[in-house]
Amino acid sequence: MAEAPWITIVGLGEDGPQGLSLASRTALESAKIVMGSKRHLDLLPDLKVKTVEWPVPFADGIGLLRGLTGRQVVVLASGDPFWFGAGSTIAREFTDHEWCALPAPSTFSHAAARMGWALDQTTCLGLHAAPLSRLRPHLAPTARVIVLLRDGDAVHELAAYLKDLGFGDSKLTVLEALGGPRERVTPATVGALNDGFCHPVCVAVEVAGQGEAMPKASGLPDHFFASDGVMTKRPIRALTLSALAPRPGEQLWDIGGGSGSIAIEWLLSHPTCKAITVEPRGDRAANIRANALALGTDRLDVIEGSAPAALEGLPAPNAIFVGGGLSEALLSTLEAAVPTGTRMVANAVTLETEALLTAWQARKGGDLMRIETAHAAPLGQRRGWKAAYPLVQWSGVL
Structure with a gap:
């Protein structure tokens, strides 16, 4: 017979015990101990049991909770604990039989109800502990977004961020303490915001303006990436990502990151995708991090080092892209080190690396493709085709 859980995660609304x-x-x-933030504990002032205030940062509370093993603990969380809440962290740290959850309506549900928005057609983001740039991939005229923020100051930071990106015409609705006696709903615009907004707060954004939306197809325009000139350009990037074929939840190794464009677009393909970029130059690694942050993919893991040595100990990949540092030693190391069935794509520009991939394909199979592109450019008083260096791409399964 399964053990009864000793942790109960209780979703709590702003109306406290009434809800x-x-x-x-x-x-x-029936609890012996109740854990929660000071704000949550204050919403339940008549508790007759021992209370433990959850510390900041949040991760420090896991050790406290583990020290209470077997003592019938209730952990208080906001609304639905598994929508940008504490639930997923606790579930990750404790076994299934140790915990259960009793959710309440989420802030997103309350906000959608106030706005009259279809929640299934609204982007919902928890940015109370994450950068505002995670909004970037979702900003497009007519889009609707509900954003959880850390405090009232962050409301003004959000408005400034939208304005800087050209979305200064967006309509904002600031929603505070939804579902409780302190609830306040304030319509506003990016250019006209009141002061004095209080936690807990979220903002419903109706996106508008002349800002540039990020395309959803593979191959973002090159100007989205800051670069020192070393990057996989848009047409080649689109073909490379198509060959890599990202799928939800998969891990990419991007070897020779350059500007990070391949790994960033891999992450943009699905929110559960993961990527590690290996880049030997410190200045380029810093640039990759900046690009990832600006484009809403700050979860990109950037490793400064040279492959294959820098690959040791990394989580196993589902796919690998080799955009730099291609050598026979690297190919042999990858074949020996990664799980059978790992997809790989390698691009070569020089005659030496082209010959390497040609020989590799002869031995290992896979697809070998030569890609040549040219763009119209001035030629005297007329125009002609300016060719880029041809590129050879190998793709296959190790």
Whole structure:
């Protein structure tokens, strides 16, 4: 017979005890200890059991909770604990039989109800502990976004961010303490905001303006990436990403990151995708981090070092892109080190690396493709084709 869970995660709304379900009330009545932030504990002032304030940063509370093993603990969380809440962290740190959860309506549900928005057609982001740039891929005229923010100052930071990107015509609705006695809903614009907004706060954004939306197809225009000139250009990048074929939840190794464009677009393909970029030059590694942050993919893991040595100990990949540092030693190391079935794409520009991929394809199979592109450019008083260096691409399964 399975052990009964000793941790109960209770979703709590701003109306405090009034909004609790019967199951949540029962859990609180039978608890030996209640853990939560000061704000959550203050919403339940009449608790008759021992209370423990969850510390800041949040991760420090996991050790405290682990020290209470077996003592019937209720952990208080905001609304739905598994929508940008504490639930996923606790579930990751404890086994399934140790915890259960009793959710309440999320802030997103409350906000959508106030706005009259279809929640399934609205982007919902928790940015209380994340950079505002995670908004970037979602900014397009007519888009609707609900954003959780850390405090009132962050509302003004959000407005400034939208204005800087050319979305200064966006309509904002600031929603504070939804569902409780302090609830306040304030319509505003990017250019006209009141002061004095208080936590907990979220903002409903109706995006408008002349800012440039990020295309959803592979191959972002090159100007989205800051670069010292070393990067996989848009047409080649589109073909490379097509060959890499990202799928939800997959891990990419991007070897020879350059500007990070391949890894960043891999991450943009799906929110659960993961990527590691290996780049030997410190200045380029710093540039990759800046590009990833600006384009909403700050989860990109950038490793400063040279392959294959820098690959040791990394999580196993589902796909590999070799954009720099191509050698026979690297190819042999990758073939020996990664799981069978790993997809790989390698691009070569020089005669030496082209010969390497030609020989590799002869031995290992896969597809070998020569890509030649040319762009119209001035030629005297007329125009002609200016060719880029031809590129050879090998793609296959190791």
